[in-house]
Amino acid sequence: MAATDAESKYAIHEAAREGRTQVVESLLSANPRLAKLVDQDERLAIHWACAFNHLDIVKLLASTRSFDPDAQDGSGWTSLMIASSLKENSGEAIVELLLSKEADPKITTNIGATALHFAVSKGNLEICKILLKHGASARTKDKRGQLPLHRAAAVGSVPIVKLLLENKTPINATDMDGMTSLHHAISEGHAHVAVELLKAGAETDKKDSDGKLAIECAPDNKVRSYIIQAAEREGIEFE
Template identity: 65%
Template sequence: MDPNHSEKFAIHEAAREGKTAVVESLLNANPKLASLKDDDERLPIHWAAAYNRLPIVELLASRKNFDPDVTDSSGWTPLMIAASLKNAEGDAIIELLLRKDADVNMKSSTGQNALHFATSKGNISTVRTLLANKCSARVKDKRGQLPLHRAAAIGSVPLMKILLEEGKSPVNATDNDGLTALHHAIAEGHGDAAIFLMKAGAELDKRDNEGRYAIELAPDKKVRSYIIQTAEREGIELP
Protein backbone atom coordinates (compact mmCIF):
# COMPACT_ATOMS: atom_id res chain seq x y z
CA MET A 1 0.00 0.00 0.00
CA ASP A 2 1.14 3.52 -0.74
CA PRO A 3 2.66 4.90 2.50
CA ASN A 4 0.85 8.19 1.83
CA HIS A 5 -2.47 6.35 1.52
CA SER A 6 -3.28 6.20 5.23
CA GLU A 7 -2.08 9.80 5.64
CA LYS A 8 -4.25 10.93 2.74
CA PHE A 9 -7.32 9.23 4.22
CA ALA A 10 -6.53 9.95 7.88
CA ILE A 11 -9.91 11.60 8.35
CA HIS A 12 -11.71 8.48 7.07
CA GLU A 13 -9.74 6.33 9.51
CA ALA A 14 -10.48 8.70 12.40
CA ALA A 15 -14.19 8.62 11.45
CA ARG A 16 -14.15 4.81 11.50
CA GLU A 17 -12.37 4.68 14.82
CA GLY A 18 -14.59 7.25 16.49
CA LYS A 19 -11.79 9.75 17.12
CA THR A 20 -13.96 12.87 17.21
CA ALA A 21 -11.17 15.23 18.30
CA VAL A 22 -8.91 14.04 15.45
CA VAL A 23 -11.69 14.54 12.87
CA GLU A 24 -12.33 18.01 14.28
CA SER A 25 -8.71 19.11 14.17
CA LEU A 26 -8.22 17.72 10.64
CA LEU A 27 -11.30 19.67 9.50
CA ASN A 28 -10.14 22.83 11.21
CA ALA A 29 -6.85 22.55 9.32
CA ASN A 30 -8.57 21.72 6.03
CA PRO A 31 -12.38 22.00 5.82
CA LYS A 32 -12.35 20.40 2.35
CA LEU A 33 -11.49 17.03 3.90
CA ALA A 34 -15.20 16.61 4.72
CA SER A 35 -15.82 15.99 1.02
CA LEU A 36 -12.72 13.89 0.31
CA LYS A 37 -13.61 10.57 -1.33
CA ASP A 38 -11.58 7.45 -0.61
CA ASP A 39 -11.06 4.47 -2.96
CA ASP A 40 -14.67 3.31 -2.36
CA GLU A 41 -15.85 6.86 -3.11
CA ARG A 42 -16.82 7.13 0.54
CA LEU A 43 -16.66 10.37 2.46
CA PRO A 44 -15.87 10.51 6.17
CA ILE A 45 -19.66 10.75 6.81
CA HIS A 46 -20.18 7.30 5.23
CA TRP A 47 -17.61 5.72 7.55
CA ALA A 48 -18.94 7.53 10.59
CA ALA A 49 -22.42 6.15 9.80
CA ALA A 50 -21.11 2.64 9.08
CA TYR A 51 -19.35 2.46 12.46
CA ASN A 52 -22.20 4.20 14.30
CA ARG A 53 -20.08 7.20 15.36
CA LEU A 54 -22.88 9.62 16.22
CA PRO A 55 -20.66 12.46 17.58
CA ILE A 56 -18.68 12.46 14.32
CA VAL A 57 -21.85 12.40 12.22
CA GLU A 58 -23.08 15.38 14.28
CA LEU A 59 -19.80 17.18 13.70
CA LEU A 60 -19.83 16.60 9.94
CA ALA A 61 -23.53 17.37 9.59
CA SER A 62 -23.14 20.71 11.36
CA ARG A 63 -20.73 22.04 8.74
CA LYS A 64 -21.96 24.39 6.06
CA ASN A 65 -22.71 22.89 2.63
CA PHE A 66 -23.32 19.49 4.27
CA ASP A 67 -25.02 17.16 1.78
CA PRO A 68 -26.91 14.37 3.61
CA ASP A 69 -27.57 12.50 0.34
CA VAL A 70 -24.02 12.07 -0.87
CA THR A 71 -23.45 8.58 -2.32
CA ASP A 72 -20.55 6.11 -2.32
CA SER A 73 -19.55 3.86 -5.24
CA SER A 74 -22.55 1.56 -4.57
CA GLY A 75 -24.97 4.49 -4.52
CA TRP A 76 -25.40 4.18 -0.75
CA THR A 77 -26.24 7.32 1.21
CA PRO A 78 -25.32 7.76 4.90
CA LEU A 79 -29.03 7.15 5.64
CA MET A 80 -28.98 3.76 3.91
CA ILE A 81 -25.82 2.79 5.76
CA ALA A 82 -27.34 3.77 9.11
CA ALA A 83 -30.56 1.88 8.25
CA SER A 84 -28.58 -1.31 7.70
CA LEU A 85 -26.76 -1.35 11.05
CA LYS A 86 -27.67 -4.32 13.24
CA ASN A 87 -30.18 -4.04 16.10
CA ALA A 88 -31.45 -0.68 14.81
CA GLU A 89 -28.27 0.92 16.16
CA GLY A 90 -28.36 3.57 13.44
CA ASP A 91 -31.65 5.12 14.56
CA ALA A 92 -30.09 8.16 16.23
CA ILE A 93 -28.02 8.86 13.13
CA ILE A 94 -31.13 8.49 10.96
CA GLU A 95 -33.04 11.00 13.12
CA LEU A 96 -30.15 13.44 12.72
CA LEU A 97 -29.95 12.96 8.93
CA LEU A 98 -33.72 13.42 8.64
CA ARG A 99 -33.41 16.73 10.48
CA LYS A 100 -30.88 17.67 7.79
CA ASP A 101 -33.50 16.88 5.11
CA ALA A 102 -32.01 13.57 3.95
CA ASP A 103 -34.00 12.12 1.05
CA VAL A 104 -35.52 8.85 2.36
CA ASN A 105 -36.44 7.66 -1.13
CA MET A 106 -33.01 7.70 -2.74
CA LYS A 107 -32.11 4.36 -4.32
CA SER A 108 -28.80 2.52 -4.32
CA SER A 109 -27.26 1.26 -7.57
CA THR A 110 -29.19 -2.00 -7.04
CA GLY A 111 -32.46 -0.06 -6.75
CA GLN A 112 -32.96 -0.46 -3.00
CA ASN A 113 -34.11 2.30 -0.71
CA ALA A 114 -33.37 2.59 3.01
CA LEU A 115 -36.46 0.51 3.81
CA HIS A 116 -35.03 -2.51 1.96
CA PHE A 117 -31.88 -2.32 4.07
CA ALA A 118 -33.66 -1.77 7.39
CA THR A 119 -36.05 -4.65 6.65
CA SER A 120 -33.25 -7.05 5.71
CA LYS A 121 -31.68 -6.43 9.11
CA GLY A 122 -35.02 -6.83 10.94
CA ASN A 123 -34.85 -3.27 12.29
CA ILE A 124 -38.45 -2.66 13.34
CA SER A 125 -37.98 0.80 14.89
CA THR A 126 -35.98 1.95 11.85
CA VAL A 127 -38.70 0.74 9.46
CA ARG A 128 -41.32 2.62 11.49
CA THR A 129 -39.26 5.83 11.42
CA LEU A 130 -38.65 5.56 7.68
CA LEU A 131 -42.33 4.94 6.94
CA ALA A 132 -43.34 7.85 9.18
CA ASN A 133 -41.03 10.01 7.06
CA LYS A 134 -42.64 8.89 3.78
CA CYS A 135 -40.10 6.27 2.69
CA SER A 136 -42.02 4.14 0.18
CA ALA A 137 -42.71 0.45 0.87
CA ARG A 138 -43.94 0.12 -2.71
CA VAL A 139 -40.59 0.48 -4.45
CA LYS A 140 -39.10 -2.57 -6.16
CA ASP A 141 -35.34 -3.02 -6.38
CA LYS A 142 -33.57 -4.32 -9.49
CA ARG A 143 -34.45 -7.89 -8.54
CA GLY A 144 -38.08 -6.80 -8.48
CA GLN A 145 -38.28 -7.17 -4.71
CA LEU A 146 -40.22 -5.00 -2.29
CA PRO A 147 -39.21 -4.61 1.34
CA LEU A 148 -42.08 -7.06 2.01
CA HIS A 149 -40.20 -9.79 0.10
CA ARG A 150 -37.26 -9.20 2.45
CA ALA A 151 -39.44 -9.29 5.56
CA ALA A 152 -40.98 -12.58 4.36
CA ALA A 153 -37.56 -14.08 3.62
CA ILE A 154 -36.37 -13.38 7.19
CA GLY A 155 -39.73 -14.55 8.56
CA SER A 156 -40.56 -11.36 10.45
CA VAL A 157 -44.31 -11.18 11.07
CA PRO A 158 -44.07 -7.81 12.92
CA LEU A 159 -42.25 -6.25 9.97
CA MET A 160 -44.66 -7.65 7.39
CA LYS A 161 -47.57 -6.32 9.46
CA ILE A 162 -46.02 -2.82 9.56
CA LEU A 163 -45.18 -2.85 5.83
CA LEU A 164 -48.70 -3.93 4.88
CA GLU A 165 -50.60 -1.70 7.31
CA GLU A 166 -48.43 1.42 7.62
CA GLY A 167 -46.53 1.09 4.32
CA LYS A 168 -49.53 0.02 2.23
CA SER A 169 -47.32 -2.57 0.55
CA PRO A 170 -49.05 -4.81 -1.98
CA VAL A 171 -49.17 -8.38 -0.63
CA ASN A 172 -49.11 -10.24 -3.97
CA ALA A 173 -46.40 -8.38 -5.87
CA THR A 174 -43.96 -10.66 -7.68
CA ASP A 175 -40.22 -10.25 -8.09
CA ASN A 176 -38.22 -10.96 -11.27
CA ASP A 177 -38.50 -14.72 -10.61
CA GLY A 178 -42.26 -14.49 -10.24
CA LEU A 179 -41.97 -15.05 -6.50
CA THR A 180 -44.41 -13.42 -4.09
CA ALA A 181 -43.68 -12.70 -0.44
CA LEU A 182 -45.50 -15.98 0.31
CA HIS A 183 -43.11 -17.89 -1.96
CA HIS A 184 -40.16 -16.34 -0.12
CA ALA A 185 -41.56 -17.08 3.35
CA ILE A 186 -42.21 -20.73 2.51
CA ALA A 187 -38.93 -21.21 0.63
CA GLU A 188 -37.02 -20.02 3.72
CA GLY A 189 -39.03 -22.34 5.96
CA HIS A 190 -40.96 -19.66 7.85
CA GLY A 191 -44.31 -21.35 8.53
CA ASP A 192 -45.76 -18.65 10.79
CA ALA A 193 -44.84 -15.94 8.30
CA ALA A 194 -46.54 -17.95 5.54
CA ILE A 195 -49.75 -18.33 7.56
CA PHE A 196 -49.71 -14.61 8.37
CA LEU A 197 -49.47 -13.75 4.66
CA MET A 198 -52.28 -16.15 3.79
CA LYS A 199 -54.52 -14.43 6.33
CA ALA A 200 -53.42 -11.05 4.95
CA GLY A 201 -54.74 -11.95 1.52
CA ALA A 202 -51.86 -13.70 -0.25
CA GLU A 203 -53.07 -15.42 -3.42
CA LEU A 204 -52.42 -19.12 -2.92
CA ASP A 205 -52.74 -20.09 -6.58
CA LYS A 206 -50.06 -17.69 -7.82
CA ARG A 207 -47.29 -19.55 -9.64
CA ASP A 208 -43.69 -18.40 -10.01
CA ASN A 209 -41.85 -18.25 -13.35
CA GLU A 210 -41.21 -21.99 -13.12
CA GLY A 211 -44.88 -22.70 -12.55
CA ARG A 212 -44.60 -23.51 -8.85
CA TYR A 213 -47.12 -22.69 -6.15
CA ALA A 214 -45.62 -21.21 -2.98
CA ILE A 215 -46.34 -24.40 -0.97
CA GLU A 216 -44.17 -26.37 -3.42
CA LEU A 217 -41.12 -24.40 -2.26
CA ALA A 218 -41.25 -25.74 1.31
CA PRO A 219 -37.70 -26.88 2.15
CA ASP A 220 -38.82 -30.07 3.89
CA LYS A 221 -41.83 -32.19 4.86
CA LYS A 222 -41.97 -30.76 8.36
CA VAL A 223 -42.44 -27.17 7.16
CA ARG A 224 -44.84 -28.27 4.44
CA SER A 225 -47.10 -30.26 6.78
CA TYR A 226 -47.02 -27.51 9.43
CA ILE A 227 -48.24 -24.97 6.88
CA ILE A 228 -50.89 -27.29 5.40
CA GLN A 229 -52.25 -28.31 8.82
CA THR A 230 -52.27 -24.76 10.21
CA ALA A 231 -53.90 -23.43 7.04
CA GLU A 232 -56.61 -26.09 7.32
CA ARG A 233 -57.29 -25.11 10.94
CA GLU A 234 -57.65 -21.51 9.80
CA GLY A 235 -60.06 -22.56 7.05
CA ILE A 236 -57.55 -21.73 4.29
CA GLU A 237 -57.61 -24.03 1.29
CA LEU A 238 -54.29 -24.58 -0.44
CA PRO A 239 -54.10 -25.45 -4.15
Protein backbone atom coordinates (compact mmCIF):
# COMPACT_ATOMS: atom_id res chain seq x y z
CA MET A 1 0.00 0.00 0.00
CA ALA A 2 2.86 2.35 0.88
CA ALA A 3 4.53 1.69 -2.49
CA THR A 4 1.27 2.47 -4.29
CA ASP A 5 0.90 5.70 -2.33
CA ALA A 6 4.46 6.68 -3.22
CA GLU A 7 3.87 5.88 -6.89
CA SER A 8 0.73 8.01 -6.99
CA LYS A 9 2.41 10.80 -5.04
CA TYR A 10 5.26 10.95 -7.56
CA ALA A 11 3.17 10.30 -10.66
CA ILE A 12 4.50 13.47 -12.29
CA HIS A 13 8.09 12.26 -11.85
CA GLU A 14 7.22 8.91 -13.41
CA ALA A 15 5.44 10.58 -16.32
CA ALA A 16 8.45 12.90 -16.82
CA ARG A 17 10.79 9.88 -16.93
CA GLU A 18 8.58 8.03 -19.38
CA GLY A 19 8.00 10.97 -21.70
CA ARG A 20 4.22 11.12 -21.20
CA THR A 21 3.72 14.79 -21.96
CA GLN A 22 -0.09 14.77 -21.77
CA VAL A 23 -0.03 13.13 -18.34
CA VAL A 24 2.41 15.77 -17.05
CA GLU A 25 0.21 18.49 -18.55
CA SER A 26 -2.97 17.18 -16.95
CA LEU A 27 -1.31 16.68 -13.56
CA LEU A 28 0.01 20.25 -13.63
CA SER A 29 -3.36 21.54 -14.70
CA ALA A 30 -4.98 19.86 -11.70
CA ASN A 31 -2.22 20.93 -9.30
CA PRO A 32 0.44 23.43 -10.49
CA ARG A 33 2.41 22.92 -7.26
CA LEU A 34 3.48 19.47 -8.47
CA ALA A 35 6.19 21.23 -10.50
CA LYS A 36 7.93 21.91 -7.17
CA LEU A 37 7.41 18.43 -5.69
CA VAL A 38 10.66 16.69 -4.74
CA ASP A 39 10.83 12.87 -4.83
CA GLN A 40 12.89 10.40 -2.76
CA ASP A 41 15.97 11.28 -4.85
CA GLU A 42 15.37 14.95 -4.01
CA ARG A 43 14.62 15.51 -7.68
CA LEU A 44 11.96 17.57 -9.37
CA ALA A 45 10.06 16.23 -12.35
CA ILE A 46 12.14 18.49 -14.62
CA HIS A 47 15.35 16.77 -13.46
CA TRP A 48 13.94 13.45 -14.72
CA ALA A 49 12.68 14.99 -17.95
CA CYS A 50 16.21 16.24 -18.61
CA ALA A 51 17.79 12.90 -17.66
CA PHE A 52 15.63 11.09 -20.23
CA ASN A 53 15.93 13.88 -22.81
CA HIS A 54 12.21 14.68 -23.06
CA LEU A 55 12.37 18.21 -24.50
CA ASP A 56 8.60 18.77 -24.68
CA ILE A 57 8.21 18.01 -20.98
CA VAL A 58 11.16 20.22 -20.09
CA LYS A 59 9.52 23.05 -22.06
CA LEU A 60 6.25 22.46 -20.23
CA LEU A 61 7.82 22.44 -16.76
CA ALA A 62 10.11 25.38 -17.57
CA SER A 63 7.08 27.48 -18.43
CA THR A 64 5.46 27.07 -15.00
CA ARG A 65 5.33 30.09 -12.70
CA SER A 66 7.38 28.37 -9.99
CA PHE A 67 10.19 27.26 -12.32
CA ASP A 68 13.69 27.69 -10.90
CA PRO A 69 16.34 26.98 -13.57
CA ASP A 70 18.97 26.41 -10.89
CA ALA A 71 17.07 24.00 -8.61
CA GLN A 72 19.43 21.26 -7.40
CA ASP A 73 18.76 17.62 -6.54
CA GLY A 74 20.20 15.79 -3.53
CA SER A 75 23.64 15.56 -5.16
CA GLY A 76 23.61 19.21 -6.20
CA TRP A 77 22.87 18.51 -9.86
CA THR A 78 20.88 21.12 -11.78
CA SER A 79 18.78 20.45 -14.87
CA LEU A 80 21.55 22.10 -16.91
CA MET A 81 24.16 19.69 -15.57
CA ILE A 82 21.95 16.69 -16.30
CA ALA A 83 21.27 17.82 -19.88
CA SER A 84 24.95 18.65 -20.41
CA SER A 85 25.94 15.11 -19.45
CA LEU A 86 23.69 13.30 -21.95
CA LYS A 87 25.65 11.28 -24.51
CA GLU A 88 26.67 12.55 -27.96
CA ASN A 89 25.47 16.14 -27.40
CA SER A 90 21.89 14.81 -27.39
CA GLY A 91 20.87 17.27 -24.65
CA GLU A 92 21.90 20.30 -26.71
CA ALA A 93 18.35 21.57 -27.30
CA ILE A 94 17.54 21.31 -23.58
CA VAL A 95 20.81 23.06 -22.69
CA GLU A 96 19.92 25.93 -25.05
CA LEU A 97 16.42 26.16 -23.57
CA LEU A 98 17.63 26.22 -19.96
CA LEU A 99 20.27 28.84 -20.72
CA SER A 100 17.60 30.97 -22.40
CA LYS A 101 15.75 30.74 -19.06
CA GLU A 102 18.88 32.09 -17.33
CA ALA A 103 20.21 28.82 -15.91
CA ASP A 104 23.58 29.50 -14.27
CA PRO A 105 26.45 27.39 -15.74
CA LYS A 106 28.75 28.33 -12.83
CA ILE A 107 26.80 26.43 -10.17
CA THR A 108 28.62 23.42 -8.66
CA THR A 109 27.46 20.04 -7.35
CA ASN A 110 28.23 18.63 -3.90
CA ILE A 111 31.59 17.48 -5.36
CA GLY A 112 32.33 20.91 -6.83
CA ALA A 113 31.73 19.98 -10.48
CA THR A 114 30.03 22.27 -12.99
CA ALA A 115 27.95 21.57 -16.09
CA LEU A 116 31.16 22.07 -18.10
CA HIS A 117 32.92 19.30 -16.16
CA PHE A 118 30.10 16.91 -17.09
CA ALA A 119 29.92 17.99 -20.73
CA VAL A 120 33.68 17.48 -21.03
CA SER A 121 33.53 14.04 -19.40
CA LYS A 122 31.04 12.90 -22.04
CA GLY A 123 33.04 14.45 -24.89
CA ASN A 124 30.20 16.84 -25.71
CA LEU A 125 32.13 19.43 -27.72
CA GLU A 126 29.08 21.38 -28.96
CA ILE A 127 27.62 21.66 -25.47
CA CYS A 128 31.01 22.76 -24.12
CA LYS A 129 31.03 25.56 -26.72
CA ILE A 130 27.51 26.66 -25.74
CA LEU A 131 28.28 26.63 -22.00
CA LEU A 132 31.47 28.66 -22.45
CA LYS A 133 29.62 31.14 -24.65
CA HIS A 134 27.10 31.60 -21.81
CA GLY A 135 29.66 32.29 -19.09
CA ALA A 136 30.87 28.88 -17.93
CA SER A 137 34.41 29.01 -16.55
CA ALA A 138 37.23 26.77 -17.78
CA ARG A 139 39.11 27.67 -14.59
CA THR A 140 36.82 26.06 -11.97
CA LYS A 141 38.27 23.14 -10.01
CA ASP A 142 36.08 20.44 -8.45
CA LYS A 143 36.75 19.07 -4.95
CA ARG A 144 39.34 16.67 -6.37
CA GLY A 145 41.18 19.71 -7.67
CA GLN A 146 40.34 18.85 -11.25
CA LEU A 147 39.66 21.40 -13.96
CA PRO A 148 37.54 20.50 -16.98
CA LEU A 149 40.92 20.27 -18.78
CA HIS A 150 41.97 17.34 -16.56
CA ARG A 151 38.82 15.52 -17.63
CA ALA A 152 39.28 16.41 -21.31
CA ALA A 153 42.81 15.00 -21.17
CA ALA A 154 41.59 11.84 -19.43
CA VAL A 155 38.86 11.16 -22.02
CA GLY A 156 41.21 11.96 -24.90
CA SER A 157 39.41 14.78 -26.68
CA VAL A 158 41.82 16.97 -28.67
CA PRO A 159 39.03 19.36 -29.83
CA ILE A 160 37.82 19.95 -26.25
CA VAL A 161 41.38 20.38 -24.98
CA LYS A 162 41.96 23.03 -27.67
CA LEU A 163 38.66 24.74 -26.79
CA LEU A 164 39.48 24.90 -23.07
CA LEU A 165 42.98 26.23 -23.76
CA GLU A 166 41.42 28.96 -25.92
CA ASN A 167 39.29 29.83 -22.89
CA LYS A 168 42.29 30.43 -20.64
CA THR A 169 42.31 27.24 -18.60
CA PRO A 170 45.55 26.85 -16.59
CA ILE A 171 47.50 24.20 -18.52
CA ASN A 172 49.88 23.16 -15.73
CA ALA A 173 47.42 23.13 -12.80
CA THR A 174 47.60 20.04 -10.58
CA ASP A 175 44.76 18.09 -8.99
CA MET A 176 44.77 16.65 -5.45
CA ASP A 177 46.97 13.77 -6.64
CA GLY A 178 49.50 16.24 -8.02
CA MET A 179 48.59 15.27 -11.57
CA THR A 180 48.56 17.77 -14.40
CA SER A 181 46.44 17.38 -17.51
CA LEU A 182 49.56 16.00 -19.19
CA HIS A 183 49.76 13.28 -16.51
CA HIS A 184 46.13 12.35 -17.18
CA ALA A 185 46.52 12.28 -20.97
CA ILE A 186 49.64 10.11 -20.86
CA SER A 187 48.40 7.74 -18.14
CA GLU A 188 45.26 7.04 -20.21
CA GLY A 189 47.34 6.47 -23.33
CA HIS A 190 46.03 9.51 -25.21
CA ALA A 191 49.22 10.38 -27.05
CA HIS A 192 47.61 12.88 -29.45
CA VAL A 193 46.21 14.87 -26.51
CA ALA A 194 49.58 14.75 -24.77
CA VAL A 195 51.29 16.18 -27.85
CA GLU A 196 48.64 18.92 -28.11
CA LEU A 197 49.25 19.87 -24.48
CA LEU A 198 53.02 19.90 -25.00
CA LYS A 199 52.68 22.18 -28.01
CA ALA A 200 50.54 24.52 -25.86
CA GLY A 201 53.21 24.75 -23.16
CA ALA A 202 52.61 21.85 -20.77
CA GLU A 203 55.59 21.45 -18.44
CA THR A 204 57.36 18.10 -18.62
CA ASP A 205 59.18 18.33 -15.28
CA LYS A 206 56.18 18.40 -12.92
CA LYS A 207 55.88 15.37 -10.63
CA ASP A 208 52.66 13.95 -9.17
CA SER A 209 52.15 13.01 -5.51
CA ASP A 210 53.96 9.71 -6.11
CA GLY A 211 56.96 11.55 -7.55
CA LYS A 212 56.26 10.49 -11.12
CA LEU A 213 56.79 12.64 -14.18
CA ALA A 214 53.96 12.61 -16.73
CA ILE A 215 55.99 10.57 -19.26
CA GLU A 216 56.57 7.92 -16.57
CA CYS A 217 52.81 7.37 -16.47
CA ALA A 218 52.72 5.99 -20.03
CA PRO A 219 50.90 2.63 -20.09
CA ASP A 220 53.45 1.11 -22.50
CA ASN A 221 56.63 1.84 -24.49
CA LYS A 222 54.67 2.42 -27.71
CA VAL A 223 52.78 5.38 -26.21
CA ARG A 224 55.93 6.66 -24.50
CA SER A 225 58.01 6.52 -27.71
CA TYR A 226 55.31 8.15 -29.82
CA ILE A 227 55.00 11.10 -27.42
CA ILE A 228 58.78 11.60 -27.08
CA GLN A 229 59.31 11.46 -30.86
CA ALA A 230 56.38 13.81 -31.57
CA ALA A 231 57.67 16.20 -28.91
CA GLU A 232 61.16 16.16 -30.40
CA ARG A 233 59.71 17.13 -33.80
CA GLU A 234 58.17 20.15 -32.06
CA GLY A 235 61.50 21.01 -30.42
CA ILE A 236 60.28 19.95 -26.97
CA GLU A 237 62.60 17.95 -24.70
CA PHE A 238 61.61 15.77 -21.78
CA GLU A 239 63.58 16.09 -18.57
